[in-house]
Amino acid sequence: MSRANTDSLLSTQQKVVVLCGPTGVGKTAASISVAKRFSAEIVNADSMQVYRLMDIGTAKPSLEERRAVPHHLIDIIDPDAPFSAAAYAEKARKIIATLHQDGILPLVVGGTGLYIKALLHGLFKEDPKNPRIRSRLKAEAAVSGIQALHARLQRLDPEAACRIHPNDTVRVIRALEICESTHTPLSKHHAAHGFSQKPFDVLKIGLTLERNVLYDRINRRVDQMLAAGLLEEVEFLLKQGYDPTLKSMQAIGYRHIVRFIQKERPWDEAVSTMKRDTRRYAKRQWTWFKADPQVIWYTPDAVEDIRRAVAAHLES
Numbered sequence: 001m002s003r004a005n006t007d008s009l010l011s012t013q014q015k016v017v018v019l020c021g022p023t024g025v026g027k028t029a030a031s032i033s034v035a036k037r038f039s040a041e042i043v044n045a046d047s048m049q050v051y052r053l054m055d056i057g058t059a060k061p062s063l064e065e066r067r068a069v070p071h072h073l074i075d076i077i078d079p080d081a082p083f084s085a086a087a088y089a090e091k092a093r094k095i096i097a098t099l100h101q102d103g104i105l106p107l108v109v110g111g112t113g114l115y116i117k118a119l120l121h122g123l124f125k126e127d128p129k130n131p132r133i134r135s136r137l138k139a140e141a142a143v144s145g146i147q148a149l150h151a152r153l154q155r156l157d158p159e160a161a162c163r164i165h166p167n168d169t170v171r172v173i174r175a176l177e178i179c180e181s182t183h184t185p186l187s188k189h190h191a192a193h194g195f196s197q198k199p200f201d202v203l204k205i206g207l208t209l210e211r212n213v214l215y216d217r218i219n220r221r222v223d224q225m226l227a228a229g230l231l232e233e234v235e236f237l238l239k240q241g242y243d244p245t246l247k248s249m250q251a252i253g254y255r256h257i258v259r260f261i262q263k264e265r266p267w268d269e270a271v272s273t274m275k276r277d278t279r280r281y282a283k284r285q286w287t288w289f290k291a292d293p294q295v296i297w298y299t300p301d302a303v304e305d306i307r308r309a310v311a312a313h314l315e316s
Contacts, residue, residue: 021207022282026300045110057253089118113288157185
């Protein structure tokens with residue numbers, strides 16, 4: 001398909017292509033290939049790649065890849081800056097609107113399901129924050145640990161607890177805050193909202209592999225990150241004064257290396273736990289995306305099939 005034909009289609013239809021899937025499956029390479037074919041620009045949908053200075057552990061596209069295809073929403077905030085799915089959706093929608101005006105296909109790429117959902121369907125409007133409840137929950141987390149609060153969330157809202165990682169302090173506290181302040185579980189707020197906004201005509205493509213193949217890739221990628229200098233990257237962040245309890249520093253890889261640096265775990269245990277937790281994260285991502293019937297699944301080497309699906313979407 002020529003660029004002129006693509007421009008014509010995009011000028012009349014709000015078309016968006018999403019490329020999603022679990023970590024380590026090969027989204028970057030596939031997205032670069034697809035973007036080049038359709039003169040598209042990539043809109044990042046990875047919640048960690050938004051942070052500056054966090055490059056190796058977040059598996060950001062290389063500078064060469066970013067020169068080959070324009071990328072948006074990478075390196076936009078510092079590691080200690082607050083950021084949310086709602087903030088992401090607002091920024092991403094503005095970028096997509098600009099791309100559409102310029103006749104450029106937006107290719108949304110990433111594995112953060114909540115970000116993609118917020119972008120495509122919106123988020124429910126939460127009740128005003130309750131500082132008193134939030135302060136008490138933060139104090140409880142400091143004394144008892146966030147896992148204790150996550151266990152409470154499992155009792156009050158099992159569905160939300162299943163989606164929120166036990167170490168995600170911000171989201172665990174927010175879910176409990178909503179439960180207490182509204183006397184209604186967060187999951188019921190989500191169900192009532194329905195995520196019914198549909199501002200785009202979307203093609204959702206998911207990348208998948210046999211589980212044992214993906215897990216082997218994940219293990220090897222962790223080794224590659226360590227060889228590329230992940231330890232030094234984390235040491236630099238700590239020297240810059242970034243608190244290890246920050247949401248960004250609690251991400252997979254970063255928290256594991258921090259625990260090694262702080263002599264809480266030996267190196268071999270830190271590495272093996274990082275690999276295990278990355279595999280578990282990939283499984284959660286799979287569960288999230290598999291639940292979406294709109295996702296069309298391909299293996300990462302089926303680039304020609306993916307290109308044909310994108311072409312058909314633009315022509316429909």
